[in-house]
Amino acid sequence: MDERTGLRAFVAVVVVALGAGVIFFFAPEAAGADNWATVMSAVILLTMALVAIVVARKGLKDLKSGFPMEDERSRAIKTRAGYLAFFVSLYLILGMSFVHAILEDNEISSLPTSEWLMVYVGIMGSIFLVLTSYLKRKGVSG
Amino acid sequence: MKTRIKELRARYNLTQDDLARKIGVRRETILFIENGKYVPSLKLAHDIAKVLKTSMDELFIFEKE
Numbered sequence: 001m002d003e004r005t006g007l008r009a010f011v012a013v014v015v016v017a018l019g020a021g022v023i024f025f026f027a028p029e030a031a032g033a034d035n036w037a038t039v040m041s042a043v044i045l046l047t048m049a050l051v052a053i054v055v056a057r058k059g060l061k062d063l064k065s066g067f068p069m070e071d072e073r074s075r076a077i078k079t080r081a082g083y084l085a086f087f088v089s090l091y092l093i094l095g096m097s098f099v100h101a102i103l104e105d106n107e108i109s110s111l112p113t114s115e116w117l118m119v120y121v122g123i124m125g126s127i128f129l130v131l132t133s134y135l136k137r138k139g140v141s142g
Numbered sequence: 143m144k145t146r147i148k149e150l151r152a153r154y155n156l157t158q159d160d161l162a163r164k165i166g167v168r169r170e171t172i173l174f175i176e177n178g179k180y181v182p183s184l185k186l187a188h189d190i191a192k193v194l195k196t197s198m199d200e201l202f203i204f205e206k207e
Contacts, residue, residue: 062168065159071167073180136170139179 016047044122051129073140080140081131088131089124096120143178144203150194165189 059069100116111119151161158176162169167186174180175190182190191198 066163067168068166071171072183072186073171073174074168076180139174139177 044118044125047125074136076140077132077135081128081135084131085124085128088127089120092123092127093120143181144205145176145178146196146201146203147172147176147190147194150196150201154194156193161190161193164193 062069096116096119100111147161151158156164158169158172162172165186166189171180171182171186175182187198187202191201194201
């Protein structure tokens with residue numbers, strides 16, 4: 001798998017994860033499952049497994065070619081993406097919590113807190129992946 | 143920041159892949175340093191200068207922003 005194919009697979013996985021998150025968030029009855037926490041857990045696990053496979057395959061290919069899997073620039077990208085994802089997630093979660101509180105106050109049907117937490121984790125992970133991908137292309141200062 | 147890495151690589155007939163392998167970094171790192179999009183650490187700058195048989199002063203040209 002070349003870098004471009006790997007990147008496409010990476011983007012596809014992120015889109016699937018976000019799509020599943022959107023379905024989970026806005027239309028729980030559409031999927032016909034009773035326990036959405038179980039469905040979302042499966043989606044998160046599947047996403048993590050797919051990402052791990054893509055990363056591992058690319059890493060093995062690099063190692064065979066004589067390149068390290070990680071160097072100072074890729075570490076700088078991870079650090080920067082983690083830092084940005086943390087702050088973006090903070091504001092996003094704050095906003096979503098506000099919406100959640102309004103829904104609860106108005107007794108409008110909403111997800112249980114445990115399921116909201118899963119959505120938050122999914123969002124934080126997706127933001128990190130998207131930012132990592134973006135910074136790999138754009139570049140990051142050392 | 144500008145660099146003379148590309149010019150010196152050509153002098154020693156080294157590709158980006160060759161240089162990356164010699165100093166133990168990924169090829170993209172060399173590409174981004176050459177394009178001035180990544181400022182390497184002191185150690186990496188030193189390693190590149192050593193492989194290209196030059197000094198860091200000769201290799202990297204810093205411009206006032």
